[in-house]
Amino acid sequence: MRTVSLSQAAGGLLLLATGAQAATIQPRDTTIIVSDEVFGTPGEPAIYTPPSSGRCPPFNRGTFAIDAYQLYPENMDWDSKLCQVYIGILFNASFGIYDPYADALSVIEFPGYTRHSAFHVGGVAYDPYSGLTSVILGQGNAFNTAGAQIAGDNFFKKFDPRTRKFLWSLNATAVSQGRYGGFNDVTHDVHGNSFFVGTFPSSILKVDPAGTTIEEWYLPPTIDHTIRGYSGIALVEDTIMVLDSGTGQLFRFDATAEKGTPIPVPHTPNTPIPGGDSIRLPPKFGGRIMLAADHVRGVAVLRSKDAKWTEAEYLGLIPNPPGLPAGVLIVSTTQIGDKLYIVNDWFADPWVPGTVAGNKTTFPMIEITHQVNALLCNAGRTKRSAELAWSG
Numbered sequence: 474m475r476t477v478s479l480s481q482a483a484g485g486l487l488l489l490a491t492g493a494q495a496a497t498i499q500p501r502d503t504t505i506i507v508s509d510e511v512f513g514t515p516g517e518p519a520i521y522t523p524p525s526s527g528r529c530p531p532f533n534r535g536t537f538a539i540d541a542y543q544l545y546p547e548n549m550d551w552d553s554k555l556c557q558v559y560i561g562i563l564f565n566a567s568f569g570i571y572d573p574y575a576d577a578l579s580v581i582e583f584p585g586y587t588r589h590s591a592f593h594v595g596g597v598a599y600d601p602y603s604g605l606t607s608v609i610l611g612q613g614n615a616f617n618t619a620g621a622q623i624a625g626d627n628f629f630k631k632f633d634p635r636t637r638k639f640l641w642s643l644n645a646t647a648v649s650q651g652r653y654g655g656f657n658d659v660t661h662d663v664h665g666n667s668f669f670v671g672t673f674p675s676s677i678l679k680v681d682p683a684g685t686t687i688e689e690w691y692l693p694p695t696i697d698h699t700i701r702g703y704s705g706i707a708l709v710e711d712t713i714m715v716l717d718s719g720t721g722q723l724f725r726f727d728a729t730a731e732k733g734t735p736i737p738v739p740h741t742p743n744t745p746i747p748g749g750d751s752i753r754l755p756p757k758f759g760g761r762i763m764l765a766a767d768h769v770r771g772v773a774v775l776r777s778k779d780a781k782w783t784e785a786e787y788l789g790l791i792p793n794p795p796g797l798p799a800g801v802l803i804v805s806t807t808q809i810g811d812k813l814y815i816v817n818d819w820f821a822d823p824w825v826p827g828t829v830a831g832n833k834t835t836f837p838m839i840e841i842t843h844q845v846n847a848l849l850c851n852a853g854r855t856k857r858s859a860e861l862a863w864s865g
């Protein structure tokens with residue numbers, strides 16, 4: 474059993490604070506910040522500004538690696554205003570702010586939760602309208618047990634990157650009452666609402682701009698937490714897109730509706746997207762291109778020419794390049810500057826004794842900009858595998 478007591482977790486924190494971690498390789502240029510936000514206190518409504526992109530300096534590192542012991546990232550997202558990347562540090566259950574130009578990582582820890590084996594930080598997404606970032610600090614058990622066990626607290630948190638402070642935190646378990654869980658990914662509408670998905674079974678919860686309430690926005694007719702469902706969520710205009718990782722199908726929802734109603738989005742060819750995780754609509758394509766992380770196979774690239782997503786073209790699959798350490802899983806994708814990247818993780822790495830994660834010290838960021846462009850260029854002409862791009 475992978476268990477660690479709260480006091481051990483606190484001990485880990487102390488070790489870090491006193492810098493007594495001589496036995497492990499320290500991440501380069503890492504800053505640790507301890508979050509001091511108050512639980513359950515609603516914040517001020519967010520200030521809305523139109524999304525900007527393209528103001529950041531050109532990013533030209535190509536494929537690179539983030540050298541940080543036990544980073545094990547889940548979702549990452551690009552802040553096109555402050556030109557930095559947010560990272561869900563899965564197993565340590567902390568939150569990373571990464572400056573990709575300076576290769577500098579800051580880690581925000583949540584006392585009592587960070588390095589507690591029950592907790593994961595998975596869902597992380599930047600809201601270009603408010604400039605704020607949503608973070609899901611939730612239970613890992615749902616994912617470790619394929620939904621058999623989902624008990625425990627889950628929190629939806631809002632972070633202000635400008636002050637580097639968490640503004641508020643809501644208890645999702647107080648709403649779900651343990652009936653559904655596995656909270657996985659998050660997106661935002663233009664009005665400042667946040668929508669986050671649960672995987673066991675499919676659920677979508679909606680949070681108002683001020684962080685006052687969590688509303689059950691979509692629940693399936695039968696709530697059975699052993700059924701795997703929605704894993705990724707993304708939004709363009711008033712359309713919410715989700716990927717069902719159980720069936721490999723895409724659905725859309727009207728974000729302005731009182732309650733969510735899933736409408737299937739057929740894709741052609743109808744290549745299933747099994748083992749799905751996050752989905753992203755990279756800002757540079759204005760919501761017309763979707764990157765869907767498919768754990769063991771690759772990144773599925775889909776297109777909706779009018780960004781309405783009533784139907785989609787499946788343009789192809791971009792696998793990881795050969796040579797990555799065994800056990801690699803594609804968990805997400807992110808834009809950085811105007812480049813596109815695969816985010817990889819290794820869920821099955823045995824934990825280093827006394828810690829809550831494996832022994833990896835370096836995490837590759839695989840650039841796939843050219844592969845995505847190749848699929849866009851080839852779409853409508855002869856279908857060609859993006860895999861060729863790695864050898865050519």
Ligand SMILES: *[C@@H]1O[C@H](CO)[C@@H](O)[C@H](O)[C@H]1NC(C)=O
Binds near residue numbers: 494497580828
């Ligand atoms: C994760 O926690 C370990 C201590 O268990 C620490 O040494 C490491 O730096 C942390 N990793 C990150 C990315 O914060």
Ligand SMILES: *[C@@H]1O[C@H](CO)[C@@H](O)[C@H](O)[C@H]1NC(C)=O
Binds near residue numbers: 512644646647650
């Ligand atoms: C979150 O809600 C659950 C269910 O109501 C409750 O048992 C738990 O104590 C709450 N956690 C916190 C930190 O308030």
Ligand SMILES: *[C@@H]1O[C@H](CO)[C@@H](O)[C@H](O)[C@H]1NC(C)=O
Binds near residue numbers: 823832833
């Ligand atoms: C890391 O862990 C793996 C799996 O337990 C092991 O094979 C490898 O030797 C370890 N590497 C280091 C540098 O400790």
